[in-house]
Amino acid sequence: MTNAARMKILTPLDHAESGALNVVQLANDDDPFTLKDGIAGIDRIELHFPHFTDGRAYSQAYLLRRRLGFRGDLRATGDVLIDQLVQMERTGFSSAVLKEGVDPADAAREFERFPAFYQTDLSGAV
């Protein structure tokens, strides 16, 4: 992985202020294939983590990037822990919103932990 592909880490305020023309939110039991038509016109898709131990959004992210070729911003919202940021990046997320009070500096350190992984991933796909 290269630093160039690093995902954006946002505070709740950053997230509130980040505008985009066409934003779609998907609950984690929504089928990503419903976005198939017109996916090229979407600027950002937000995938929600109701609890960080609910891993459905990782598969949604994979399918959006790999099967539907989504090129826009893929954002993790909800119960986002810094310990899962690398995992999110590796399944294709390009931005994540930290919870209130979490220090973005702690988050940045997480990206330095593993020089490489066993699996190929989608972190360079954006």
Place this chain on the structure above:
Amino acid sequence: MYQYTEFDKSFVRSRAAQFRGQLERWQDGRLSEDEFRPLRLQNGWYVQRHAPMLRVAVPYGELSSAQLRVLARIAREYDEPEAEVYRLASEAQRKLGTLRLPTHYAHFTTRTNVQFNWIPLAKAADVMDLLASVDMHGIQTSGNCIRNISCDERAGVAPDEIADPRPFAEIMRQWTTLHPEFAFLPRKFKIAITGATEDRAATGWHDVGLHLLKNDAGELGFRVAVGGGMGRTPVIATVLREFLPWDQIMNYIEAIVRVYNRYGRRDNKYKARIKILVKAEGQRYIDDVEEEFRQIVELDGGPHTIAQAELDRVSASFVPPQLKRRDAPDSAAIAGMLNARAAEHPLFGRWLARNVAPHRDPALRIVTLSFKRLLQSPGDASGDQLDLVAGLAERFSAGEARVTHTQNLVLPWVHADDLFALWEAARDVGLASANVHLLTDMIACPGGDFCALANARSLPVAQAITERYQDLDELDDLGEIDLHISGCINSCGHHHSGHIGILGVDKDGEEWYQVTLGGSDGSSASGAAQAGRVIGPSFSAEQVPDVIEAILSTYRDMRESAGRREAFIDTLRRVGPEPFKAAANGVRASVEAAA
């Protein structure tokens, strides 16, 4: 054995450092208890009844002497509770009747991992560093992720092997390790592989059970079964593919797990295993997996198709060790020598018959060291014993041992003409019980003496039965019997698959035990994998040994002894459970009459 590459080693060290960081954040409050829990679990750290428990991964059960020595050191130096913790634990267990609460032990599990029961969490990071020094860790030994992959204990040495499952298990280990998409599945996920005709890995009872085989054209592939599991709903895995070409196995497993990640239930912990999804959806689940597999291959380009070169590269780690060449006597001479020794030492003869199995190399044997003996819980090994086994493995088995599904250790590379010397050395350290597959070679979970989930204690029941059946002639006469004991419905002691199963239940705060009959782990002696049936209301702890005795007397009365003596499970299948049930219930009646 698989040799860790520099990449593997640095990966394990990174993981140990990451865990140290998480532990520190939890200690200083930056990480809440709830947030830390799944992180420590995915590194093998539970918090149990009295103390933390660490589960160390032993990929496909293989241990080197160097690894055994580090496990020995952890048992000796770290498996030690703080004085106050131990005082409170002993007090609580004494109230239940437990007199022995051992410390400084390692414990082998049915999924061929190793557990420690007393390491203080404050020492967790140090222990992880120590494990990393011999390429070991607790990655994904707990939590709702893909767990350590288990294998046949005789992989690569069994005469009945079609293909060695270990290279595939290693490829799966790499693929599953910190897989970004599948770290938070609905529930835990266990894979077992066997490459032999005999199933020694209980594959039918796994979330994914894989069986290497050859088709009519002689090509290698897998029979793929999905959705087996124990717990409160015992289910045998459904075969999805009778034959899947070997190079497609990872693409296919990705399809199985992705469909499960998306659609497995998350609203109810007891309905979250893949077995429930497979049962509830049936053909629809299978269709979804097949469609996902098609898309992985056709649209994603089959990214996990195993190239022959990759299989060759990994297989090179599993070439047989270079054993010292000997002027080996021919097999007739070996047999003559062993028979002479056995005649001289009847106990050696018994051990030879029970604990020694044929090897694919006629000059070698596969030897089981039994960890089932008096005054030691099934599958427990002290630090000293582990050190001694490390020495035995070096001296007799190319420095390699394997953990078995039945909580023993196997030495896979023993020269036939070393057997007597090995037996003497093993006997001196109490690891030569000649009871493999017999009644006292039982499976038991740690139960209510250690585990926070247990409803009842397993170990005192195991001990009471072991005490009652110490006569080797009697044990031999009873023959092969799988006795499995679980302290709760989570079934870590595999009671569902025991010919005789014992399940601890809680009734108004008291320990009771349900007895099941007729379960099978899927081995050829036990028949197709199936769950045993409960024989009636539960029994008290005191009644259990009498119940077992009543069941076994019934067997002795009813078995056919013309020709080859009929095994317990065969008599049970032939006559049905009723006479056994009646005998067991007789124990209840006689106790009531006496009261």
